[in-house]
Amino acid sequence: MTRIKTTIGRRSFIKSSALAGGGLMLGFSWLASCKRTEEAVAVLEMPEEWFEINGFLKIGDNGVVTIMSPNPEIGQNVKTSMPMIVAEELDVDWNKVVVEQAPLNTDIFTRQLAGGSQSIRQGWDSLRMAGATAREMLKEAAAAAWGVPVAEITTKEGMLLHEASGKSAGYGEMASAAVQIEVPEEVELKEIADYSIIGTSRKNVDGSKIVTGKPLYGIDYQVDGMLIAMVAHPPAFGMKLKSFDADGVKAMPGIKDVFSIEVYPKDYEKQWSDTTVYDELVVVVGNSTWEVMKAKEALKAQWEPFEAYEDAYQGAARTVPGGLESTSGHYEKLMTMGAELAQTVRKDGDPEAAFKKAHKILERSYSCPFLAHNTMEPMNFFAHVTADEAKLVGPIQTPEYMEKSVAGVLGLPLEKIDIQMTRQGGGFGRRLYGHFLVEAALISKKINAPVKLVYSREDDMSYGIYRPAYYATYRAAFDKDNNLTAFHVRAGGIPESPLFANRFPAGAIDNYLAEGWAVASNISVGAFRAPRSNFIAGAEQSFLDEVAEEMGKDPIEMRLEWLRKAEQNPVGENNDYEAARYAGVLELVRDKANWNTEVPGTHRGVSAYYCHNSYVAQILDMKVENGAPSVDKVTCAIDCGIVVNPDAATNMAEGGIVDGIGHAMYSEMTFSEGKPDQTNFDRYRLIRNSEAPKEIDVHFVDNKIDPTGLGEPPFPPIMGAVANALYRATGKRHYHQPFSKERILKG
Amino acid sequence: MAIYNLNINGRSAEVDVDPATPLLWVLRDHLKLVGTKFGCGISQCGACTVHIGDGAVRSCQVPVSAVGSQEVTTIEGLSEHGDHPVQQAWLEVDVYQCGYCQAGQIMQASALLKNNPDPSDEEIQAAMNGNICRCGTYTRIRKAIKLAAEKAQNA
Numbered sequence: 001m002t003r004i005k006t007t008i009g010r011r012s013f014i015k016s017s018a019l020a021g022g023g024l025m026l027g028f029s030w031l032a033s034c035k036r037t038e039e040a041v042a043v044l045e046m047p048e049e050w051f052e053i054n055g056f057l058k059i060g061d062n063g064v065v066t067i068m069s070p071n072p073e074i075g076q077n078v079k080t081s082m083p084m085i086v087a088e089e090l091d092v093d094w095n096k097v098v099v100e101q102a103p104l105n106t107d108i109f110t111r112q113l114a115g116g117s118q119s120i121r122q123g124w125d126s127l128r129m130a131g132a133t134a135r136e137m138l139k140e141a142a143a144a145a146w147g148v149p150v151a152e153i154t155t156k157e158g159m160l161l162h163e164a165s166g167k168s169a170g171y172g173e174m175a176s177a178a179v180q181i182e183v184p185e186e187v188e189l190k191e192i193a194d195y196s197i198i199g200t201s202r203k204n205v206d207g208s209k210i211v212t213g214k215p216l217y218g219i220d221y222q223v224d225g226m227l228i229a230m231v232a233h234p235p236a237f238g239m240k241l242k243s244f245d246a247d248g249v250k251a252m253p254g255i256k257d258v259f260s261i262e263v264y265p266k267d268y269e270k271q272w273s274d275t276t277v278y279d280e281l282v283v284v285v286g287n288s289t290w291e292v293m294k295a296k297e298a299l300k301a302q303w304e305p306f307e308a309y310e311d312a313y314q315g316a317a318r319t320v321p322g323g324l325e326s327t328s329g330h331y332e333k334l335m336t337m338g339a340e341l342a343q344t345v346r347k348d349g350d351p352e353a354a355f356k357k358a359h360k361i362l363e364r365s366y367s368c369p370f371l372a373h374n375t376m377e378p379m380n381f382f383a384h385v386t387a388d389e390a391k392l393v394g395p396i397q398t399p400e401y402m403e404k405s406v407a408g409v410l411g412l413p414l415e416k417i418d419i420q421m422t423r424q425g426g427g428f429g430r431r432l433y434g435h436f437l438v439e440a441a442l443i444s445k446k447i448n449a450p451v452k453l454v455y456s457r458e459d460d461m462s463y464g465i466y467r468p469a470y471y472a473t474y475r476a477a478f479d480k481d482n483n484l485t486a487f488h489v490r491a492g493g494i495p496e497s498p499l500f501a502n503r504f505p506a507g508a509i510d511n512y513l514a515e516g517w518a519v520a521s522n523i524s525v526g527a528f529r530a531p532r533s534n535f536i537a538g539a540e541q542s543f544l545d546e547v548a549e550e551m552g553k554d555p556i557e558m559r560l561e562w563l564r565k566a567e568q569n570p571v572g573e574n575n576d577y578e579a580a581r582y583a584g585v586l587e588l589v590r591d592k593a594n595w596n597t598e599v600p601g602t603h604r605g606v607s608a609y610y611c612h613n614s615y616v617a618q619i620l621d622m623k624v625e626n627g628a629p630s631v632d633k634v635t636c637a638i639d640c641g642i643v644v645n646p647d648a649a650t651n652m653a654e655g656g657i658v659d660g661i662g663h664a665m666y667s668e669m670t671f672s673e674g675k676p677d678q679t680n681f682d683r684y685r686l687i688r689n690s691e692a693p694k695e696i697d698v699h700f701v702d703n704k705i706d707p708t709g710l711g712e713p714p715f716p717p718i719m720g721a722v723a724n725a726l727y728r729a730t731g732k733r734h735y736h737q738p739f740s741k742e743r744i745l746k747g
Numbered sequence: 748m749a750i751y752n753l754n755i756n757g758r759s760a761e762v763d764v765d766p767a768t769p770l771l772w773v774l775r776d777h778l779k780l781v782g783t784k785f786g787c788g789i790s791q792c793g794a795c796t797v798h799i800g801d802g803a804v805r806s807c808q809v810p811v812s813a814v815g816s817q818e819v820t821t822i823e824g825l826s827e828h829g830d831h832p833v834q835q836a837w838l839e840v841d842v843y844q845c846g847y848c849q850a851g852q853i854m855q856a857s858a859l860l861k862n863n864p865d866p867s868d869e870e871i872q873a874a875m876n877g878n879i880c881r882c883g884t885y886t887r888i889r890k891a892i893k894l895a896a897e898k899a900q901n902a
Contacts, residue, residue, distance in 0.1 A: 074845060075843075075844035075845030075846070075882050076844070077844065201841075203838065203841050204841055204843060204846075206846065207837075207838050207841060207843070208829055208838065210837075210843050210846035210849050210850075211822075211829060211834040211837045211838060211849065211850075211853060212782070212822065212823065212825075212829040212834065213780075213781070213782015213783070213821065213822030213823045213850045214782065215781045215782075216846070217784075217847060219781075219784075219785065220781035222779065222781075228776070253748070253765065288764075288768075288772065288776045288777070289772050289775070289776050289785075290764075290765065290767075290768045290769065290772040290776070291765070293788075294765075374881060375845075375847075375881060376784070376786050376792070376794060376845065376847040376848045376879065376880075376881045377784070377786075377845070377847045378785070378786075423845070423846065424845060425784070425845050425846070425847025425848075426845045426847060426881050426882060427845075428881075454785075456788060457786065457787040457788055457789075457792075647841060648841070651841065651844060651884065651887065652844070654883065654884070654886055654887070655844050655882045655883035655884060656883070657883070658883025658884075658885055658886070659881075659882070659883045662883070680787055680788075680789055680791060681786075681787050681789070681791035681792050681879065682789060682791050686879050686881065687883070687885075688876045688877075688879065688885075689871075689872050689875040689876050689878065689880075689885045689888065689889070690872035690873070690875075690876050692883065692885035692886055693886065694868075694886075695886070696886055
């Protein structure tokens with residue numbers, strides 16, 4: 001039996017009992033509770049009264065259970081999967097569960113953040129604890145009511161049972177007594193074999209609202225008297241506001257005000273989620289979106305280049321360089337600066353000597369462009385700021401962090417900032433950076449009214465916070481028998497290196513050298529789904545394909561040989577992967593895709609990668625029709641431990657694969673004199689329906705390991721599988737993304 | 748500003764707006780029908796798709812002055828109880844991830860099936876190519892359209 005200490009459950013109970021006054025029951029009338037659940041419960045009988053057992057859940061007197069989903073929902077399905085974990089340990093019928101988005105409350109919930117594929121992994125203990133604690137309290141309440149030992153009470157799907165006496169009661173009947181029970185210090189968790197919810201596919205709890213167009217997203221939020229605001233930022237990176245003419249625009253229909261704001265004051269120390277290089281913006285406020293859009297188009301603003309400056313970012317001084325950068329200059333730097341700037345990050349054996357002695361050296365360079373996240377719901381946020389408090393509603397991946405930023409900029413205490421999370425029309429890392437909350441708050445404060453700030457697609461795409469541009473050169477040394485004798489990666493970028501020096505094939509190669517380098521830029525960047533991995537995985541896995549070809553080996557068999565070595569006789573320390581699990585996904589995908597059986601006309605590429613605590617291997621099948629290669633099928637094997645919601649997890653993997661194919665093939669952000677060349681979907685190519693694989697076949701390794709991330713891991717490796725399949729289909733290796741318009745670069 | 752009497756989801760709706768205002772913003776800002784989504788504003792993403800008569804249109808490109816008395820159907824009016832075969836199929840396949848583009852996808856798909864009740868794979872892809880799903884649920888969208896076609900034919 002797994003016993004677990006109930007630290008979080010205890011803390012949240014103390015909170016609840018304090019609210020209720022001395023540990024008495026905390027009741028909610030149905031009508032006073034959150035409106036958003038009304039429809040979901042419509043099919044259920046409504047309770048007269050709710051009893052809050054702990055911050056994660058409340059039980060209605062009729063047995064209906066509300067479970068709070070603590071983390072921001074950006075499409076990764078945590079709003080369904082996280083409550084499933086609570087429901088499992090509570091042992092309740094999932095059909096009697098209503099899910100609500102939890103408020104931001106760091107006293108009860110830990111890590112209310114969508115990022116790093118960590119929601120399920122880091123919520124695993126607290127979610128199970130919350131459910132198990134409540135179940136234990138319900139059992140104790142029943143034991144007391146029936147005068148029987150608690151150990152004799154069992155539960156099943158929301159029922160408490162005492163076999164010897166034949167007594168039984170629903171959770172709802174015991175809920176009022178259970179809230180008066182002291183929270184147990186330790187609770188027993190279910191055996192994995194006894195799971196009836198975790199590991200079964202449950203539909204998205206917001207599904208019916210999504211297909212009927214209910215207001216779910218931040219951009220849908222509105223209140224009476226709300227105004228609309230848009231902001232104008234400089235047209236080019238490296239520029240700032242010089243002046244603007246408000247008068248003409250102010251007179252336009254529906255326009256309330258035109259002014260500028262300083263988003264982050266000069267003396268404000270930016271935390272990581274405050275990334276921006278546009279600190280001064282022009283704001284247009286009016287009655288309706290269309291009127292504000294027209295006024296913003298008519299706005300006459302002058303911009304001027306800025307000089308390099310220093311600001312405080314994440315507790316350290318940082319220099320933002322001046323200048324207007326262009327993509328041609330970026331590639332020049334990417335191709336030439338590595339040799340000069342590279343720093344050794346890891347060295348095993350004597351790679352220099354091995355390269356010197358090599359019979360043959362294979363050297364290849366890879367690159368990728370800047371990318372915009374392009375969430376389908378553009379950046380937006382509602383704010384209503386008064387003299388002593390601020391309410392903000394909308395899509396944000398980092399509410400905990402942005403609460404601090406808003407408080408800091410407004411000069412209000414933290415407890416006066418109320419940030420409410422909505423469902424989010426995509427995240428991909430973009431909404432980790434919440435400058436738009438601060439902007440909305442400042443605008444509301446200035447006009448003294450509730451306001452919704454909305455970015456147009458052009459504002460959104462040209463604002464920055466892009467996936468950096470990266471460049472990596474790989475070298476492999478071979479002896480005269482074509483054995484690999486050394487491996488070298490030198491990886492850099494603008495403005496950061498994509499290197500993960502301790503990941504495979506580190507640990508499998510005796511003579512190994514990893515170097516990193518970076519060039520500063522004033523184009524702002526941020527985490528983009530699987531940061532750094534989203535480039536380096538594809539580069540590395542493409543290179544390994546060429547190494548295998550050079551050695552005359554099957555690319556899967558070669559990887560498996562290296563992984564066996566890494567497992568049995570690892571080189572160096574801190575190897576950041578478990579070789580057996582890595583090999584496991586390669587073997588599973590090999591078998592599921594019948595890798596060893598050739599199918600005429602099908603050209604296959606394989607790729608595998610470990611990131612965000614999970615292992616993914618993929619085989620991509622390409623066909624060539626009328627001279628054009630297209631993706632026929634992708635087979636995918638994943639080891640992310642226990643899979644909480646298999647169909648939703650499959651959906652996530654399918655999406656990551658489509659996303660990865662799209663970005664490898666089509667998307668790029670380029671610049672001319674600091675100005676983004678792509679500002680909308682006419683010039684920025686995202687993958688379309690007809691370009692997605694005909695079929696995606698996803699398999700999970702069946703194990704009992706605690707669950708790890710899934711939002712990011714299926715994304716990075718597919719880019720290598722695309723490149724490797726393209727080679728087999730066309731005879732040409734592709735090194736520079738996007739492959740559909742590959743640049744001719746040296747190297 | 749001018750007054751327009753629109754026919755939205757079988758009901759008449761009066762708005763007093765600039766004649767150039769796109770139907771999208773009339774729906775979202777003035778009629779509070781926010782199921783129709785803003786994605787790009789230049790008819791490149793399909794998030795704002797509604798029906799005018801039997802056809803799917805990008806509401807960001809239709810000025811309110813051009814709508815006249817034509818029947819406009821939005822996601823809110825596609826079915827009375829949220830049980831149009833396309834909506835049912837979307838629920839059954841659990842298509843969505845973030846869900847933001849799906850109202851547009853559903854409106855595009857339901858217009859396709861109205862005009863072509865049994866579309867081929869190629870016809871589905873061609874009809875759906877103007878609707879971006881940033882989460883990459885395209886294979887599920889295709890599957891749900893096939894399922895909806897079956898449901899409609901068996902109904």
